[in-house]
Amino acid sequence: MQAFFWMMGTLASFALMAVGARELSGDIATQQTLFIRSVIGLFCVLLISFLSQKRIKFQTKRLKLHTMRNIFHFLGQYGWFIGLGLLPLAEVFALEFTVPIWTLIIASLFLGEKITQSKLVSIALGFLGVFVILKPGIAMVNSASLFVLASAVCYAISHTATKSLSATESPLSILFYMCLVQMPIGLCLSVSSWVWPEGMQWSWLVIIGLTALSAHFCIAKAMQYAEATTVVTLDFLRLPLIALVGVVLYSESIEIGLIFGGLLMLAANIVSMRGRRVVNANNKEL
Structure with a gap:
């Protein structure tokens, strides 16, 4: 129940961030945001560091x-925010679910993680979901969709670096350097x-800043109370939630292909998580 509570906080945060990005799109440059x-x-x-009883x-x-992690994280955020201004909100969120799939591939290439049968199935399901959403051959693929896919790859590189950093750095330290590195990048790009x-623009900017954290x-807290597969499944609720937000606030339509593609990517992530759990259990037995 506690995991569900924290995941609702996660869903609300992402939804508010997306609405804030859409409201500012065209008025405030993405890099300035x-x-x-x-x-x-x-x-x-x-x-938080100042108020904490422990010295951080x-x-x-x-x-x-x-620095490398946050350059790619900045690029990922940039693509995601651009997509939110050009595409239906649900499509952006659905394509974002490819991040774990890209992370599997990148981690195997640069961290030496073994590609197991479950990972191969996960990757295949993930790419099938992308094809269902983008419908190549049926309609011209929107360049904005490719932009969001590129941002997902950048996010995956960032996540892979985070995985390496988490072995030696605290979560708050990673967030500290995330803001410290990305701040001058955003400033330099937004001066012109x-x-x-x-x-209200100030209000949306504050909302984006707070909900990003x-x-x-919230998702880190949810991980403390439930297995990763449960959290991933609950995280999928972001798709119907943001689709509803798009319908109510922006009169966007909901496509069956988008929901079906999102379900395929959810299945891909669950297969990957369960495969990882089996491998960890076997390693413990050895």
């Missing part, structure tokens, strides 16, 4: 990996197109 989001995030991380150290010997936000926090 990401800069302000990093400023808010850095302030929150430092405040941010020193690191892996600055190059932090800077627009001072007005009225709360989404990570």
Whole structure:
């Protein structure tokens, strides 16, 4: 029950972030939004560190990996935010579910993780889901969809780096460097197109900054109370939720192919998770 509660916080965070990005699209440049989001995030991380009873150290010997991770994370966010302004919200979220599939491939190439039979099935199901959503050969593939897919690959590279960093760095330290590295990138890219936000725009920027942190926090808490497969299954509720938001707020239509493709990718992620659990159990027996 506690895992369900925290996952509802995750779903609400992602939904609010998506709506905020859509509301700012066309008025505030994406790179400026990401800069302000990093400023808010850095302030929150430092405040948490200051208020914490334990002294949190941010020193690191892996600055190059932090930098590489956050360059790709910034690119992933940029593509995701661009997609939210150009595509139906549900399509962006559905394509985002390819991130674990790309992560499997990248982790096998750069971290030496073994490609098992379950991983191969997972990858096949994931790509089948992408084909169902994009419908290549039936309709011209929207370039914005390819943009979101590219952002998913960048997210996967970022997640792979995070997996390596988590062996030596605390979660708060990873968030600290995420904001610290991405903040000057966003500032440099937004100087030429800077627009001072007005009225509700400030509110949406604050919402994006806070929900970006709360989404990570809630999903981490959910992982403490439930197995990864349960969390992944609950996370899939993001798709029908954001589809409903798109219908209510932006009069978007819901395509059956999109839901079916999303289900295929959900199945892919569950197969991957269960395969990993079997491997871990066998290793413990040995």
